[in-house]
Amino acid sequence: MVTHLPVMVAEATEMLRIRPGGTYVDATVGLGGHAERIRALAGPGGKVIGIDRDEEALKAARARLADQGIILEKGRFSDLGDLLAEEAEEGIDGILFDFGASMMQFKDPGRGFSFTSEEPLDMRMDRSQAEKAEDIVNTRSERELERILKEYGEERFAPKIAKAIVRSRAKKKIASCRELAEIVSSVYRGRGKHHPATKTFQALRIAVNDELDEIRKGLDASLGLLKTAGRLCTISYHSLEDRTVKNFLKDAQREGLVRVITKKPLTPAADEKRANPSARSAKLRGAEKL
Ligand SMILES: C[S@@+](CC[C@H](N)C(=O)[O-])C[C@H]1O[C@@H](n2cnc3c(N)ncnc32)[C@H](O)[C@@H]1O
Structure with missing residues (x-):
């Protein structure tokens, strides 16, 4: 099986301000690296939902995260509104997007x-x-x-x-x-x-x-799901992804929907870049729902 080192886990979970008992969504659960950390921080009273459009990633996440009490669902994040209809009423405390393809998708033969x-x-x-x-x-x-x-x-x-x-x-x-x-x-x-x-x-x-449209629709759906003071956190790997997020957040801030936390995106520490080549181009952005 392909191993995957989750990117900027400490920075992303800190930005999401995860607290025990909260409800959190990993909209790109992949092999579950971030979800596992979020689960640990949200504690036994917390609710963590992982979503991915790739059945094979979900299968690997299910095997890896068995017994951790993470709810895993197949779907596109542009459909977050429907996928999280049950959680919508109470609202969500934090949503993470770790864009792009996973190492598994890149490395598995046949993809x-x-x-x-x-x-x-x-x-x-x-x-x-x-x-x-x-x-x-x-x-x-x-x-x-x-x-x-x-x-x-x-x-x-x-x-x-x-x-x-x-x-x-x-x-x-x-x-x-x-x-x-x-x-x-x-x-x-x-x-x-x-x-x-x-x-x-x-x-x-x-x-x-349809990745760029998915990003715009996924971010838009998140704004409808987050509680006031809930947080949105994104990790992008190339300029088109990052620009799409940056422009979306800028517009949302102008409309008074969010406060952008990251004036400039955060990038991985030198140690992480050395240890994980896939992290080299990562850019982390965050916003808080108003
Ligand atoms: C970079 S990987 C995520 C890795 C994950 N954070 C981890 O720690 O293992 C991105 C994942 O997002 C999924 N994905 C990409 N676009 C998606 C979309 N529009 N809706 C749902 N999942 C998507 C991909 O299938 C892939 O598994």
């Missing part, structure tokens, strides 16, 4: 998130969803592919890559992660420290899972 593998181009966090990355790559117009690469990958070679994809799929359907990575590499200029296909894969992952 199609990794560009170095022969895996089918999948990238669905929820495998019951119909559309896979393969469908986007093989059916969307060149213009639409270019938009996805620009908007969700900030890829400066978006027009060239979109053209190369369309040219290649006219000969043969693009089926594997490696095939797509090779197409991207064939038109990429310049050398950086990242694989040329990094931004393309990020863009497709965001498109397949």
Whole structure:
């Protein structure tokens, strides 16, 4: 099984100001690292609910968190309002979002998130969803592919890559992660420290899972669920996620709905960055419901 080190656990749980007996939601429970810590701090009288759209993550979380009394539910966080209808009346004390894909999704063979593998181009966090990355790559117009690469990958070679994809799929359907990575590499200029296909894969992952819209809707739903003085805490891993959160919180503050706690996002301590490469780009933001 893939192990996963939860990111900025101490900072996030401190920001959530977890108190014994409170009700807390981990909207991206993954393998349960944060949820486990929240459970310990909320004490036996507290209620902790973990949500994930990925059945396999939930299965792993169930195995890991067995007997800890954490309620686990499958769903998208854009549906938090429905998923937490029971808790809505009394309200929730704190909600955590740890965005993006988990190590399990990146590393498990067959999920199609990794560009170095022969895996089918999948990238669905929820495998019951119909559309896979393969469908986007093989059916969307060149213009639409270019938009996805620009908007969700900030890829400066978006027009060239979109053209190369369309040219290649006219000969043969693009089926594997490696095939797509090779197409991207064939038109990429310049050398950086990242694989040329990094931004393309990020863009497709965001498109397949509608990630930015999910963030906006999830944050919006949270505001309707938090008690006054309840706290919202987010961990982002790239600029598009972080910008989406920053803009949402700025608007919510302007409308008098929240007080933003983090003028600037917190980042992991040097020790954590050294010990956990996945934490390197993490940015933590928080807000308090007014
Ligand atoms: C970075 S991982 C979370 C890791 C977790 N905090 C831990 O300690 O193990 C992100 C998780 O959020 C889930 N996820 C992403 N977008 C989601 C959404 N819109 N709704 C529900 N879960 C989502 C992913 O399936 C993944 O398991």
